[in-house]
Amino acid sequence: MEELAKLRQLLVAGNTREAIALVDELEEMSKKAIIRNIESYLVLLLAHLIKYQAEQRITNFWLASIVNAVVGIKKLNLRDKNSYYIKKEDDWNDYLEEAIELASLEAAKEAFGGIYSVEQLSTKFDRDRVIKMGFQLLQLTYQEETKKLPQIIQEFLSDRPT
Known part of the structure; x- marks a missing residue:
C-alpha cells in the first residue's frame, strides 16, 4: 500500500504532523470501506425481506441470506467492544432509506421468478x-451474541406475519 510506505517515510524523517494527518486519512478510508461493506449486506438483507413479504413465504436460501447479512453487519459494525461505526438508533434511518431502493431492484430480479418490474x-x-x-x-x-443470531432471526421471522 502506497500510503503505508509514505507513512514510514514521514515517521523516519520525524515529520509527525504529516504522519498523523496521513493516519487520519487512512482511518477515514478504512471506515468508508467498512461502511460500504455494511451497505452491501443491508441491501441483501432488505432484498430478501422484500421477497419474503411480497411472496408471503421464505425459502431456506432467503433465511440463510438474511442470517448471513445480519451476522455480517454485526461483525463489520463492531469497532471495538463498546463502539460501533453505525450507532443503534437514528444512524440507521438514512442507510435503510437508501438501501431499500437498491434492494427493490435486487428483489425484482428474483421475486416471482423475476416477472415483475x-x-x-x-x-x-x-x-x-x-x-x-x-x-x-x-x-x-x-443486543445478542453472534452465535445466537441464527436461531433468534429464524424465530423472529416465523413469528411475524408477512
Whole structure:
C-alpha cells in the first residue's frame, strides 16, 4: 500500500504532523470501506425481506441470506467492544432509506421468478414494514451474541406475519 510506505517515510524523517494527518486519512478510508461493506449486506438483507413479504413465504436460501447479512453487519459494525461505526438508533434511518431502493431492484430480479418490474413488485410489499423489520433485525446486532443470531432471526421471522 502506497500510503503505508509514505507513512514510514514521514515517521523516519520525524515529520509527525504529516504522519498523523496521513493516519487520519487512512482511518477515514478504512471506515468508508467498512461502511460500504455494511451497505452491501443491508441491501441483501432488505432484498430478501422484500421477497419474503411480497411472496408471503421464505425459502431456506432467503433465511440463510438474511442470517448471513445480519451476522455480517454485526461483525463489520463492531469497532471495538463498546463502539460501533453505525450507532443503534437514528444512524440507521438514512442507510435503510437508501438501501431499500437498491434492494427493490435486487428483489425484482428474483421475486416471482423475476416477472415483475420494480414498480409492479412495489405494489406487493409494504416498504415501511420492510424497513421496520430490517431495523428490528439490526437492533438484534447490538443486543445478542453472534452465535445466537441464527436461531433468534429464524424465530423472529416465523413469528411475524408477512
